[in-house]
Amino acid sequence: MDKVQILETLREIGLVPVLRAESHSKALALATAIAAGGVTVLEITMxxxxxxxxxxxxxxxxxDILIGAGTVLDPETARMCILEGAKFIVSPALNVKTIEMCQRYSIAVLPGALTPTEIVTAWEAGADVIKVFPANAMGGAKYLKSIKAPLPQVELIPTGGVTLDTATEFLAAGSFALGVGADLVDAKAMADGKPELITETxxxxxxxxxxxRESQKA
Incomplete structure (x- = not known):
């Protein structure tokens, strides 16, 4: 898939699970459980x-799984991840050099930003989508809606505070997709030998x- 197709897949699935684990074997088990539930996008954090x-x-x-690299803090790490098969690069913060590296390889890049100035800076630098992180620290969906009002052209993925209870509110605020952490990537469920709980979530x-999305068509 090219970058346009990658971004369309991210939008279509609407979820980017942020995968953190204590070992590579646990990470692989979590990935399998999530994919079994139909979520075929994963952000593998550094x-x-x-x-x-x-x-x-x-x-x-x-x-069948669209693999991205997360917690990428510099262009050197971004390049290594791309060479290992990452199809998109995510960061919790803004590093313009990392954006430039991804552009060089025609790889989708989702840098982290929080304030309006950071978000606009990332967008002007060529970011494809901005990861608003930590969204919950700024008021959650209400903050995202406030940002989208003057910047409707900027695509945003909120991360931090996204749960089953808040997901619809974040989508209604204008999210491109949702960055989901521990509410879906449940290490405890895996440790308890209950991967089916993750799959169901x-x-x-x-x-x-x-x-x-169906409600928006009505």
Missing amino acids: TIPGAMHVMRRLAEERP ARKYLAIVKAF
Whole structure:
């Protein structure tokens, strides 16, 4: 897929699970449980031990999953992730050099930003979508709606505070997609030997996205 197709897939699925785990084996197990629920987009964070190995394994064994790299803080790491199969790059903060590296490789880039100035700076630098993080620290969906009012052309993915209870509110505020953390990527459920709970939560998130979009067509 080219970058346009990658971004369209992100929008279509409407969810970007932020995968964090204590080991690469646990990360792979979480990825399998999430994908079983129909969510075939994953952000593999660089905080996972052996994160590059996880991306390589998933890229080779699960071509049905759109793999992105998360917590990418610099252009050098972005390049390594791209070479390991990452199809999009996500960061919790804004680094213009990282955006430039992704543009060089025609890879979708989703830098983190919070204030209006940071968001506009990232957009002008060539970001494809802005990760608003931590969204809950600024008031959640209400903050996102306030940002979209003067900047309707800027695509935003809120991360931080997205749950099954708040997902619809974030979508109504104008989210491009939702960055979902521990509410979906439930390490405790996996530790308890209950991956089916994660799979069911994934299905619930997809149902919320589908229901919201259908309501907009009415």
